[in-house]
Amino acid sequence: MGSKKGNTGSAATATTLALFLVALTVFTVYIFVAKPIWSWFPPAINEIGHEIDRQFMRTLVITGVVFVLAQFGLAWVVFRYRTRGQRATYSHGNNVMEVIWTLATAILFIGLGIYAQRAWAEVRLKPAPPDAMRIEVIGQQFKWSFRLPGPDGKFGKYKFEAHPEQEFTRDPWVVDADDPDGKDDVILGPGSVFAVVVDQPVELLIRSKDVTHSFFVRELRLKQDAVPGMTVPLQFTATVPGEYQVVCAELCGQGHHLMGTFMKVLSREDYAAWLKDMTAE
Ligand SMILES: [Cu+2]
Structure with a gap:
């Protein structure tokens, strides 16, 4: 028979997981800083190539910031709501928050897509100059x-x-x-x-x-x-x-x-x- 305290689990698991998430995030960021993306590819030799590199950088920075915030947020929630012997509570979610982050994600991705379409479309859809x-x-x-x-x-x-x-x-x-x-x-x-x-x-x-x-x-x-x-x-x-x-x-x-x-x-x-x-x- 377990004691009453035994049923509440251990705070050590949550703390360890939170620390692990922070370490993983810091390590991931370190990989990108140690070998910056401009060293990944041979230098571009055309204007669209540079434009694609800029778009690549933009996408990486924006998604990178979101990744770091999301992982740190997750670590914080795991740690903040670790067991302290309290009863678990039930949450039905938050519609306002759901709408906000769905909209934010949609705006971000559609925005990046619209921003990038010039680099994609110009080389394929625009008529070539007459001296081409x-x-x-x-x-x-x-x-x-x-x-x-x-x-x-x-x-x-x-x-x-x-x-x-x-x-x-x-x-x-x-x-x-x-x-x-x-x-x-x-x-x-x-x-x-x-x-x-x-x-x-x-x-x-x-x-x-x-x-x-x-x-x-x-x-x-x-x-x-x-x-x-x-x-x-x-x-x-x-x-x-x-x-x-x-x-x-x-x-x-x-x-x-x-x-x-x-x-x-x-x-x-x-x-x-x-x-x-x-x-x-
Ligand atoms: Cu082939």
Whole structure:
């Protein structure tokens, strides 16, 4: 038979839990302070990349403050209402408080979403500036290829044709030889590197020949699915010359991990030389 006091539990459990919550919160904050988020990613090389980093920071700070307050609040409640031999009381909740924190959460998340939509939408929905360099990006298992429209700035049509004699070996994605727009197109075949000019707007037209792939360059903070049957535009202006890794960010088959190449960001002169090399081949 337990004594009357035995039924009230122990205050030690509540105190320990409260201390544990405080320690866990302090440790979590320490992890973020010890390795600040600007050291997580390679530096962005475009304006939208910086905008996404700022949004990331905003989201992290706001949710971080809420996290710390919520955990400290929880620790305080656990400690404040620890057992002291009193009878437990029943609370039916508080409607006013519920409305307040539901509204606060909704405003916070919808607000962050509205704030961030510019960075997301601008690269996808806004028409590209007229001087944008257009590059077709084609994903296929397990290589990227690219096509430039040539001096006329226009892509030739593809001639999607079945080739009965070699149906399964011949690539049906052939630029139509009868289309004058396609005469000067520059094809950078599977596995090629591609290049853009520094400080010049670029519009990528992303397509896929087979399954869903995803075009991803960390320094651009851009990741876009390449969907069969669609041409998805994506725009950016790279401001830092260099060579940046392009990977496929969608598990697209057994060779998915091999599906990488590079994007060069070159000065106008270097780009002209690079293009000359490519077309000479
Ligand atoms: Cu892929």
